[in-house]
Amino acid sequence: MKRRIVGALAALLLLAAAGWFLPLQPWLGAALTWAAAHRGPSALAFVALYVLASVCLVPGLILTLAGGAIFGLVRGVVLVSAGSLLGASAAFFIGRTFAREWTQRRIAAWPRLRALDGALGERGLWIVLLTRLSPLLPFNLLNYAYGVTAVRPRDYIAGSWLGMLPATVLYVYAGSAAANLAQALSGGVRTGRTGTVLLVVGLAATVTVAALVTRVARRRLEQELAP
Template identity: 45%
Template sequence: MISTRRSSQSHPRKVMKGLKLVSLTLLAMVMVLVVHAEPSLAQESASSGGFNPQEILRNALQWIDSLGPIGAIAFIAIYIIAAVAFLPGSILTLGAGVVFGVVLGSIYVFIGATIGATAAFLVGRYLARDWIAQKIAGNDKFSAIDEAVGQEGFKIVLLTRLSPVFPFNLLNYAYGLTGVSLKDYVLGSIGMIPGTVMYVYIGSLAGDLAMIGGGDAPTNPTVQWAIRIIGFIATVAVTLYVTNVAKKALDKSVSKETV
């Protein structure tokens, strides 16, 4: 009886530890975004004369613009490479608005981003997934969370794609380490569409590739606020949803242990 009581008292603590882990993971991802999105960091990199991916991608966009009809193929290929290589896809997304216009630019960005994200997902899955599986094999609670996330993969991927808080390139590899199926992952990519269209539209306002990524690039306040509102709602939704999924998985794991 005493051991049973102690075990039952420890279960809520284990559940709380699991929820804290989920919250800390989400917080870490937000911090990564803040670092990568800070404009001053990009400016310092450019002024230091070192490796400047923004300038490289801007030059690539100018080259694509000179290719004519086949430029779309080159753009999609470069976007795929950028997604796998952790290069800033935002430059390409904005540039697509200048080179191709809003409609075609949005289509090409979505195709390139989806294929690139899928490639990164597969790299994460087949290079590191087995190692992760071995590590959590002896931990029923982490295995339960991983399984639950896999079962709810489409909804979770969809919500995180709607939110700009979660870094695109990092998330592609991270999902490869989870139990999310490839089918749910690809289908969840439709969540990128609203943000893609909005950023391509903002890029189209620039009218000149030289202005892309710079502080003088024109913006549309309405579009900017729409992006922020959608992102905020999606961020809150995915945080609550993932936490709820983790809690249910932990509760299920705990109930099995007590049987």
């Protein structure tokens, strides 16, 4: 198991290094330019690209904007939602496969950590949903982190989809309003008041999820320590 953990960590470091040193942006731009020129057959390729980007810790904002610019609002929302959810789920199950058993053994002797893990399992849907709304928590790293917790897969998937949907609609719409793909890729789009509202909601969600996890974990800790 230790070898699997070390291997998984090494793989994540390699993915992060690839994102830093390899010319991923030009490659991504070339792939999206091809998708824009072949909108019919490129839908599945776009979803696959989004999944790969999520697993490789590549931020999805540019892809989301490009989805709107290439496919329009409705189709773009469908494809971006599919790609982001499949990518998040893939990373989740990678984390669960390689590190969940190891995590369970390590926290067995620590009541506080068991209580925190139990809180994630008990209120997983709401915790995942709120963290997905938060602009302060790293989306791609959370995918892997949730995999090593007690969050149930169905809660993770449902919470992720619901939590990601508002930002997906907003940024796909912003991309669809761009004059062309180049403008969307440059980030030269505006989200207006809706973006500000979403930011405020996300910050409120950050505070709420912290309070929720603390309250549930405290209650479970009291149960753990009760004679």
